[in-house]
Amino acid sequence: MGFVRPRQAGTKAAPPGSVRIQVALLVVVIIPRLLGEAAEVPWTAPSSPGAVEGEGAPSRELSPKPDPQSDSSSREFSFELREGLIWVEVNVPRISRPLNFLLDTGAGASALNLDTVKRLGLPLGKRVTVQGVRASSVGYWPERLAATAGEVALPRDYLAVDLNELGDACHCRVDGLLGADFFRERVVQIDFRARKVRLLTAGKPRGETLPLRMRGGALQVPVAVDGVAARWARLDTGCASSLQWVTGKRTKLSGSAQDVESRSLTVAVGLAQLSVPVEPARVQLGSHVFSEIPTGRHSQPIFSGEAGLLGNGLLSRFERVTLDVRREHLYLEGAPPSPSGS
DSSP: EEEEEEHHHHHHOOOOOOOEEEEOOOOEEHHIIIIIISSSSOOOOOOOOOTTTOOOOOOOOOOOOOOEEEESSEEEEEEEETTTEEEEEOTTTTOSOOOEEEEEETTSSSSHHHHHHHHHTTOOOOEEEEOOOSSSEEEEEEEEEEEEEEEEEOSEEEEEEHHHHHHHHHHOOOOEEEOOOGTTTTTEETTTTTEEEEOOSSOOOOEEEEEEEETTTEEEEEEEETTTOOOOEEOOOOOOSSSSEEOOOOSSSOOOOOOOOHTTOOBBBOOEEEEEEEEEEEEEETTTEEEEEEOOOOOOOOSTTTTTOOOHHHHTTTTTEEETTTEEEEEEEEEOOOOOOO
16 A cells, blocks of 8 residues: 655655655565464465466465455445545444444455554454654564455455554554455456445446456556556555556566465555655556656665556546456546546
């Protein structure tokens, strides 16, 4: 997840025609070996029938087993879009007031704030090492919680980790994250126009179809920038900006078996502060071309093997965005004319 807010970024000069911003980037890395052995977390290695030609074996993905109660009779819940982030009210049996969650496809696992875990009186799970960009921390897995959004059952297993710094960046309490595991085994539509998240069960979604893949717990889509061939970027609804892009070493769309394995060693959910230049870019998603998109330029990969983060600044220009992880399809519907400079 990457939360972007303009701040004073020091005195270092920015490139001509650009500005510098502070990026509060959610990037906590969990080592699956610790989770799989010490914490005895169930995981599956799904097949990849839609993998790009030339790739090696499917990645070893940390995946909580699907919740058998997930198929609720109610197929949607509401959200608020505030400062580019998708906020969801989550209900739990222990308290009357709803919890504040972010819908964050960029987080490899759903998470609970440690303060919220204590407030709910939940026993801590197994202690695990959480490795951030510049420091390590402690988390606990799994935290078991019966939670719903509307009448939709949410994942039952959560990583407990300190999210207070993220809350400070958002100027709002963050009780938890609904991560990429929420999208497994489901067809999930984010309706930006109606402010609804829907679980679809029948019929093909409308809109243009793009490839979608999951690698190392991360949802990825091909993005082309400034006329260069498309590269795999993380689909990140926890990123308030339009695009964060790596301008250094390129990530080829095909990738190698070694790249896939290296990507499988991380699950993203933490926070770091980065100062990056922002410059306009021409961005293409399938046949949709957007000009003059403010783009954070990174000299090093944010996540290994990925070209950047595709955030809500661009995704919310579409009326509806539908993710079908099992079939590896992303559907984009109702794109408006691209305004210049936004």
